Amino acid sequence: MPRPPQAQLSRRERQIMDIVYRRGSSTAAEIRAELADPPSYSTVRTLLRVLLEKGHLKHKQDGPRYVYSPTLSAEKARRSALKQLLTTFFDGSAEKAMATLIDMSSAKLSQQDLNQLAQLIEHAKQGEKK
Secondary structure, eight states: OOOOGGGGOOHHHHHHHHHHHHHSSBOHHHHHHHSSSOOOHHHHHHHHHHHHHHTSEEEEEETTEEEEEESSOHHHHHHHHHHHHHHHHSTTOHHHHHHHHHHHHGGGOOHHHHHHHHHHHHHHHTTOOO
16 A cells, blocks of 8 residues: 555655745745754755655746645645544544544543533534534
């Protein structure tokens, strides 16, 4: 079974994708400026080319520079990453994942958070999508 695209990203590639998603679009220089312990400019350009080839980024020319943006919306990328997380760590079970998240953050959940979660569960019981 082939691995989903996000599972094939190196640590640096994930860092670059995080920057591009946060900014919406970026040049190689802007991305390099935001990377911790940044590699050389040519290394950043190579990583961007790899991300283009993998289908994670697209680019357009703006004068002498390229501006990179994600090929998937942030929502679609989140869903894809979450699906991979569920498959890898929770046997595909949303219930197990939600139970873990609630258990991990139960002390931090406000009454409003709990009410919103209860409302989402109620909508799911009724077959509604929010």
